Amino acid sequence: MATKAAVGKHAATTRVCEFYDTGKWIGQSIIRIYRSIPDGTVAHVQYFQIEFSKRGRGLGRKCYTEMEQTLRNEGVDMIELMPIDSVLGFWEKMGYNTRCGKMLEKYIKGVTS
Numbered sequence: 001m002a003t004k005a006a007v008g009k010h011a012a013t014t015r016v017c018e019f020y021d022t023g024k025w026i027g028q029s030i031i032r033i034y035r036s037i038p039d040g041t042v043a044h045v046q047y048f049q050i051e052f053s054k055r056g057r058g059l060g061r062k063c064y065t066e067m068e069q070t071l072r073n074e075g076v077d078m079i080e081l082m083p084i085d086s087v088l089g090f091w092e093k094m095g096y097n098t099r100c101g102k103m104l105e106k107y108i109k110g111v112t113s
């Protein structure tokens with residue numbers, strides 16, 4: 001067997017996405033974007049939060065939907081994330097499927113949310 005680990009071939013970038021509602025900050029997301037040979041351009045959501053007092057009013061869905069559209073417009077093919085158990089239901093409602101273990105994934109290229 002002749003294995004090879006080509007470390008460093010593809011750069012990854014970290015982006016911060018801020019969410020606003022009628023001009024007021026209501027949350028943020030931190031996303032790592034990288035190239036994956038099987039999956040294309042992947043956005044790994046490291047963190048996604050809506051301010052505590054604003055939760056439960058549909059703003060998480062609205063902010064997520066806008067973020068997904070922005071990532072799609074920027075050429076992202078797939079979004080992945082590893083949620084804590086208590087918010088798994090939120091991500092399932094956003095269209096995510098289990099990949100392996102607790103990793104969720106959603107292919108977004110050419111698909112409108």
Ligand SMILES: CC(C)(COP(=O)(O)OP(=O)(O)OC[C@H]1O[C@@H](n2cnc3c(N)ncnc32)[C@H](O)[C@@H]1OP(=O)(O)O)[C@@H](O)C(=O)NCCC(=O)NCCS
Binds near residue numbers: 049051060088089
């Ligand atoms: C998870 C979070 C972003 C949801 O934001 P939100 O504004 O309360 O969500 P919404 O009101 O837009 O809810 C959208 C849908 O998800 C559902 N949902 C929201 N939170 C949920 C949860 N914890 N478990 C199951 N379903 C949930 C809602 O019932 C709603 O369903 P519906 O559209 O069928 O009515 C928010 O609770 C949060 O910031 N949590 C703390 C940070 C965190 O844990 N982030 C995730 C790390 S991976």
